Amino acid sequence: MRKPLYPLFLLLILVVFSCSDAVKVEENKPRIFSDYDVTLDEIIRSNVGVIRGVDLNSKASIITKSETKLPTEVAPDFLYFEYQVDTNTNYSVSYSLKNDSLDEVEVQINCKDLELCSRLFAQLKTFYEKKLPNPIEDKGYVVYNCFEGQRKPFVVSLTDNSSPIQGMINLVIYKDK
Secondary structure, eight states, X not given: OOTTHHHHHHHHXXXXXXXXXXXXXXXXXXXXXXXXXXXXXXXXXXXXXXXXXXXXXXXXXXXXXXXXXXXXXXXXTEEEEEEEOSSSEEEEEEEEESSSXXXXXXXXXXXXXXXXXXXXXXXXXXXXXXXXXXXXXXXXEEEEEEOOTTSXXXXXXXXXXXXXXXXXXXXXXXXXX
């Protein structure tokens, strides 16, 4: 009479151990920009550099190491990446290079949630105001000029190109000629 209980007992032990392995605790990433929406942690990615941990004049190899996946498009002087933040938000980053030296970065943020898009635009303005004071605002464009320190001059241009049904923010960082 005891033999039928052994297989049942073994089956119960297997179920308990297999269930304990299936439950995984999701790790919380440490916040980079705790004063801003978590989406900017993903998009800006680092306090180092002008954006995403890179500076203008960086080499293509530095850029590809700083990104978390392979580029969607590659050309001799161009790298393009696409990212999905969540079901409502995605963004793309394109890097234009001249002679293996980063010349321009363009980020386009697309958001179905217009309220989030508006908040992200305001927070991007604040973020760059802290790094590059005295922006110029004109017709929906916010332009920040950097002429300080040992860096070569560069410009940050921020635009909210949202429509009534789709949020869209464009951020362009380029060398000031």
